Structure formats: C-alpha cells, structure tokens
Amino acid sequence: MAFCRMVDIIYAALPLRPLRAFLIRSHMESCPRCQSRLLSRAEAGKLFVSSDDVGMPANLWGRVTTQAGRGTPIPEAPLVQPAGAGWRWAAAVSTAAVVAVTGFWLLREIDRQSFDPGSIRAANRFQLDYVNVGGAPAQTFVYQPQGTDTVFVWAIKNP
Amino acid sequence: MDEQKRPAVDEKEIIEGCLRGNPVSSRAMVDAYGKLVMAVALNVVGNREDAEDVCQETFIQVFRHLDRYDPVRNFRTWLLTIVYRRSLDMIKKKRRFSEFTARARFEPAVAERGGNPHSADPEPLPSALLTKLSPRERTALCLWANEGYTARDISEVLDCSASTARVYLFNARRKIKALLENDHGLLQNG
Numbered sequence: 001m002a003f004c005r006m007v008d009i010i011y012a013a014l015p016l017r018p019l020r021a022f023l024i025r026s027h028m029e030s031c032p033r034c035q036s037r038l039l040s041r042a043e044a045g046k047l048f049v050s051s052d053d054v055g056m057p058a059n060l061w062g063r064v065t066t067q068a069g070r071g072t073p074i075p076e077a078p079l080v081q082p083a084g085a086g087w088r089w090a091a092a093v094s095t096a097a098v099v100a101v102t103g104f105w106l107l108r109e110i111d112r113q114s115f116d117p118g119s120i121r122a123a124n125r126f127q128l129d130y131v132n133v134g135g136a137p138a139q140t141f142v143y144q145p146q147g148t149d150t151v152f153v154w155a156i157k158n159p
Numbered sequence: 160m161d162e163q164k165r166p167a168v169d170e171k172e173i174i175e176g177c178l179r180g181n182p183v184s185s186r187a188m189v190d191a192y193g194k195l196v197m198a199v200a201l202n203v204v205g206n207r208e209d210a211e212d213v214c215q216e217t218f219i220q221v222f223r224h225l226d227r228y229d230p231v232r233n234f235r236t237w238l239l240t241i242v243y244r245r246s247l248d249m250i251k252k253k254r255r256f257s258e259f260t261a262r263a264r265f266e267p268a269v270a271e272r273g274g275n276p277h278s279a280d281p282e283p284l285p286s287a288l289l290t291k292l293s294p295r296e297r298t299a300l301c302l303w304a305n306e307g308y309t310a311r312d313i314s315e316v317l318d319c320s321a322s323t324a325r326v327y328l329f330n331a332r333r334k335i336k337a338l339l340e341n342d343h344g345l346l347q348n349g
Contacts, residue, residue: 021322024329039332043339044304047285051198051305057211061189064218 004033066135126151133157170234177225189218195235196242202301203246205289209253213245220245232315235306240316243298250294291338295319296331303328 007027011020028034057063131140131153138155173191176184193214200213220241228237288297295317302308302316314324 017323017326020326020329024325028329037333037336038329039300039336039339041304041307044300044332044335047288047335048202048301048305049198051194054194054198054201056190056193057197057214060193060211060214060218061186063215064189064222067215068219068222 001033003027004031007034063134128153131155171230174225174228174230174234177222185222188221192235192238193218196238198305199239199242199298199301200246202288202305203243203294203298204249204253209249210246213242213249216245216248217242233312236312236315239302239306240318243316246298247294288335291334292331293327296327296334299324299327300331300335 004027007023011023011028014020028038128140128142131138133155134157136158138157140156141154143152143154144150170191173184173188177188196217197210197214200210200217201207204210204213217238221238228234288300292300298317299313302313306312308316310325310328311321313328314321317324317327319327
C-alpha cells in the first residue's frame with residue numbers, strides 16, 4: 001500500500017514518459033491495487049461506439065468515388081511520409097529565410113517615395129468566381145471586416 | 160489483437176484487386192472496413208458528421224496510396240493509422256475553424272453550422288471522453304477496448320514508441336476510472 005502510494009507520487013511528480021512506462025511495466029501492471037484503479041476493458045468498451053453498433057456512412061462508396069474523381073481508384077502519387085526532424089529544421093530555416101528576404105524587400109519598397117500601398121491591396125485584387133466543395137456548388141460567404149484589408153471566404157457544403 | 164473481431168473477408172485478395180484497379184475489390188474494401196473506420200473515427204472526433212468525412216478521406220487515401228502498404232504489416236493497423244491521422248487533421252481543422260469564428264464574430268446562426276451542436280448523431284460519446292482525454296489517449300483507449308490492441312499495436316497507429324503508447328493508455332484508463340468512481344454524471348452521453 002505504502003509502496004503503491006510512493007509509485008503514484010513518483011508517477012505524478014515526474015512527467016517523463018520513459019520513467020512512467022517503466023513504473024507501469026514494473027509495478028502498476030502487476031499490482032492488484034493499482035489495477036483496481038484502472039478502467040477495465042469491459043468498462044471502456046461500454047463507453048465507446050463499436051463497429052457493430054455504428055452504421056455505414058450514408059453513400060460512402062459514392063462519396064469516395066466522386067471525390068476520387070473516378071470509378072476505379074488507382075494508386076497514384078506516393079504517400080508523403082511524415083517529415084523527420086532534419087526536414088523540419090530545413091523547412092523552418094528555409095521559411096525564415098524567405099520571410100527575412102521578403103520583409104527586407106517590403107521595407108525597402110515602403111521607404112521609397114513612389115511606393116503606393118493601395119496598388120497591392122489584397123482586397124482590391126480579390127476575385128472569386130465559383131466555389132465547389134466535395135464536387136458540388138457550395139454556399140459561400142465572403143466577409144471583409146471594416147477598415148481591414150483581409151477577406152475571409154467561408155464555404156459550406158450544400159446538404 | 161482480438162482475432163474474433165476480424166471480418167470474414169479475404170483481405171489479401173481485396174488488396175490485390177484494389178492494386179489492379181478492380182472496382183469490385185474497391186467496393187468490397189469499403190464494405191468490409193467501412194464500419195470499423197467509421198467507429199474509430201467517431202470515437203476520436205466525437206460526432207457523426209465529421210466522422211463520415213474522416214471515413215471518406217480515409218478510403219480515398221487508402222486507394223491512392225495502397226501501393227505503399229507493406230504486406231508484412233497488419234492491414235487493419237495500417238488502415239487505422241490513416242483513420243487516426245485523418246481524425247487528428249479533422250480535430251485541428253475544427254479547432255482552427257472555431258478560433259476563426261470566434262475572432263470574426265459571425266452571426267451565431269451561421270457559426271453554429273461549423274460547430275456542429277445540432278448534429279444528428281444518435282448516440283454521442285460520453286462528454287468526459289472528449290473533454291478529459293486527449294485525442295491520443297482517446298484513440299489508445301478505443302483501440303484497446305474495441306479492437307483488443309496491445310500497447311505495441313497502438314504505438315504503430317499513434318506513430319510513437321510502445322512505452323509512450325502504454326503511458327497514454329494507462330493515463331486514459333486511470334482518468335476515466337476516477338471519473339466513474341467520483342462522478343457518474345460526467346460519463347453520461349453528450
């Protein structure tokens with residue numbers, strides 16, 4: 001009992017996953033007292049929806065083929081693998097470099113006398129012809145907060 | 160893993176058929192795994208409308224990238240990995256959408272459509288599962304409870320070590336058990 005309490009305190013005080021996994025493996029998984037404070041599989045099963053309880057999504061096959069754009073899905077482009085740490089760093093450095101160069105260029109342009117901010121206003125250049133969601137025309141709302149140069153487009157899939 | 164819950168389908172044949180571009184096999188795959196994908200998506204995202212979208216995106220990704228599937232791996236685990244990732248994407252998308260609507264201060268009647276409070280989900284998950292558990296913990300607990308997955312199997316789906324999966328599962332089991340013992344109301348549906 002005292003040992004269980006000590007394990008609990010260590011578990012709560014040190015949020016290190018390897019240590020916690022070690023405590024679980026070495027004590028909590030085999031200790032009846034600690035096990036009694038855990039949800040059983042049967043209890044957990046009652047809380048979740050199982051595949052026997054849930055119905056098939058409506059017209060799933062039709063939605064999949066429509067979205068895939070063909071009746072016979074064929075493997076195509078390779079799956080993008082999750083980026084590793086090295087790639088993340090490279091991407092972060094590249095992004096920072098692009099932001100820095102763009103910022104530098106913008107500051108230079110603003111300093112020039114001839115610079116006219118109105119000429120590059122995003123809202124002035126904004127044009128929206130048609131919005132499709134899931135292959136069908138969507139309900140679309142265009143919202144521009146007063147006094148800002150920001151345009152939000154909100155498209156809702158038609159039922 | 161719980162062998163009894165496996166569908167009575169020739170998995171290998173279906174996969175080979177899909178790789179050859181046979182629409183009958185593709186249809187068979189959707190029929191065989193649709194409910195499983197839907198159940199896991201529903202358990203992770205928490206509402207039927209989003210779960211159906213996750214389901215659709217999952218199968219599209221499966222068909223497009225089936226050539227990347229390594230037959231040495233368990234197909235269900237590979238499939239559930241995609242379901243989990245698509246569900247996480249959906250949760251993130253919803254979160255961004257909620258933040259956006261809060262900032263933009265749209266009319267409530269319009270904003271509610273994105274928040275999905277009136278979804279026609281007949282059996283919503285207990286609210287504590289959605290509020291007290293992280294998506295990772297929820298997925299770990301769901302796979303353990305419904306699919307009979309071990310920490311190692313869960314780690315493949317969550318793309319983490321078995322130790323980390325064990326911790327997620329343990330935390331989830333302990334949190335919900337404590338809620339069950341202290342306040343039954345927290346585990347009521349919705």
